[in-house]
Amino acid sequence: MPQTMHLAAFMNAGPMGTSGWRHPDADPAFLSPSYYRHVARLLESACFDLAFIPDALAVPRSLGGSFRPAVEWGSGTPRLDPMGVLGVMAGVTEHLGLAATLSTGYHEPWHLARTLATFDHLSEGRAGWNIVTSFQDAEAQNFGSPRLPPREARYARAEEVLQATAQLWDSWQDDALIQDRTSGIFGDADKVRAVNYSGQHVSTQGPLSVPRSPQGYPLLIQAGASPSGRDFAARWADVIFCSHASLASAIDFYRDIKQRVARHGRDPAQVRILPAATVVVAETDAEAQAKHRAFAELVHPLAGLSRLAYHVNVDLTQYDLDAPLPDLEEVGVQGHYEEVLEFARRENLSIRETGRWYGARTEGDMVGSPQTIADNMALWLEKGAADGFMIQATHLPGAFEEFIQLVVPELQRRGLHKTEYHGTTAREHFGLARPGRDAWRQRADLRGKQ
Template sequence: MKRRQMHLVAFLKTGPTFHHHGAWRHPMAPLDDILRPERYEHVARVLEAACFDACFFEDFAGIFETYGGDFTTMLGKGGQINLLDPLMVLPFMARATSRLGLGITLSTSFYHPFQLARMLSSLDHLSGGRVAWNVVTSANDKEAQNFGLERIGDRDTRYGRAEETVEACMKLWQSWEADALILDKVNGRFADPTKVHATNYAGRYVKTRGPLPTPRSPQGHPVIMQAGSSPRGRAFAARFAEMIFTFQFQKSDMQAFRQDMHARMAAHGRDPRHCAILPSLDIILGETRAMAEEKRALLDSLVDPELALAITSCHIGIDLKGMPLDKPLAVLAEDVQVRGSFDILMQGMQAEKGLTLREAAQRYGTSCMAPQLCGTAQDVADQMQDLFDSEACDGFVVTPTTFPGMFEDFARALTPELQRRGLLRTAYAGKTLRETLRD
């Protein structure tokens, strides 16, 4: 019987900072190419050589302004920003690769289903069937105001719209039958109009007619990815997700999340094997354990304390500027707007025996509370294998520390070690992302 193998997805941004908010300041982290296509083409080739299933771009349509009510700290100190629209970057990465999946974050609160369906179907064609859509609802009023809305809706409204948007997109993607495009020059038949259909979707929040002008794409529709951790988010993922990006701090929490999602998917009649559950990991590799720990200490020393507070503020939806930082984190519980990120902070607090707000923010600044694996390739592979074999996950979303150096180290040292153990493919079996995930 074939051994179960890991699915690996790389977390990317078109900005300086990923999860570790000091890594962009590392002397081995180039920045002069941050607005150039070569930067993203290079990392795509590295990830494909390392046999990753996919990469995806996390996105926020604007600049976070929660901390202090403006973007001074976030922008000035190099926080989580996308300097380029990831949608414009993916075609360059598609041309540089042939098997790597390519994921994009797009909000159902701001984009109409017809626009989403057309963009994603076009990308799926241009990439040969390798596109994933990370479905988000967004939760920030400032982001909503960039799109002409006064406020973002409450969670139930956002997820209600998200469900209808995905339903409408699915209908639009099916508006062309698979063989509707004929391309017969001799007989003058370009397409069969009887095999192209209006959609006529009308819900409470969205409405669209269709059909798309874009033929059915190689995958039929993009792979659906989702990262919600609230009960409403989990319910959404159970219906639609084929990849779930999740944060848990401890193995027991990962196992509980995976079991819960499997039960929810089964209740919808879905095969849980058709959804990869992927907790986030940060990885720091060294030739020896001591060298890896030395690298981590250097990286941690580069995190600006005010930036750590700013990114924590943005992720939990509370302005921490001017708050008493020596109080326990739990005092914020009643005011939290983004439940999932706060729960991750609380998990870290339990694991590290009562973090204060200052300590939690500084810890959050080094990894956004994702587990951080540090050591040699053998050490890190041992920890990944333990989580994987314990059925805590189906693989991992891997976030870089130094970029692109961590992914280059992964490809050189960790990929061969995982392959030697039979935990990672040595070649791609299929052409599309969905085929890769089902392999």
């Protein structure tokens, strides 16, 4: 029997990509709830496990120290609040998992725990949290600091935030609610506890004001690519999202993460790894390549450069744009930078050329006919590079519509993708166990702390 893959959808709460809004099939109504309802229904019709919305807490200023490029070219802005968007999507679906990006750098544990537990209840167990530490100085500047803390400091805070947030989720036992009208007892106070967490970066008293939610913890997603990020993801994440410029690098990453998971005493089979796959599909390979070339023509070089600078959190205009991309010691999104550097050096691209490529890049070598796409996906699973894929759309809703109409039936015909849901919660879709109370202790870094 072939291995069944997991499919998640990567979509902005705003325009897609660098120039996706320019695509003739792009719907410009991303400020309308109908836009997100349509996409949610599409994804559920194809049995996607998850819809995933990235986020950042700033309008990017990474190119030339100004927000003008981001506004002029639509690179990284606008961004609606993902939780509001997911609420709209939850209202028209019953199975689709729904994940939002929320920063450990600029949210407190109480806020995170209550927001996500509430959404898990109201979505009947479909909530997911993409854990980020933030990656732009512009985000820090919106919260009173001149620049981001160093990566190690960001992950130190993230560790404390996760420990405190998980303890808040665990502050109610599953059966603490009684609601006995005869006796007048609403809840069993002996089954609710304070948290009294006090760390170097965060503290909270608890208990949470929301009872334990259907999944116990929402589906935890992470995309760390640096050594610190990989270790954090291996301890905490249920699903790991990654980006690779080659099958070889994807295999290395997959092997490394699974080994790290095992070293931390977790079951590697309880962690799913989903590489990004930007699919451009048509009836034939030639037609798909032509579609991709046409899309690439929509990308202004400065738009692509603006998006690249946004992701690496480095003003690239300080370098000669006709010279190769330099080695950068401290970048925003480490995974994106490593992918870009690998490709740019292999193709001998200048910074300017790299920006143009980055604006229209297709991750995972997924341009072709339905048969070619399915072949490539099957190869990545067979070679131990993926447990599934994070499908990235060049534009919405057209790219998802094409994938669902052309690729999904081919995957289902081969037995690579399910034809119906077999569970109700996001964790069940991924074949993941519900965490018991105090499961956080197995995931947390407790060295020297207890």
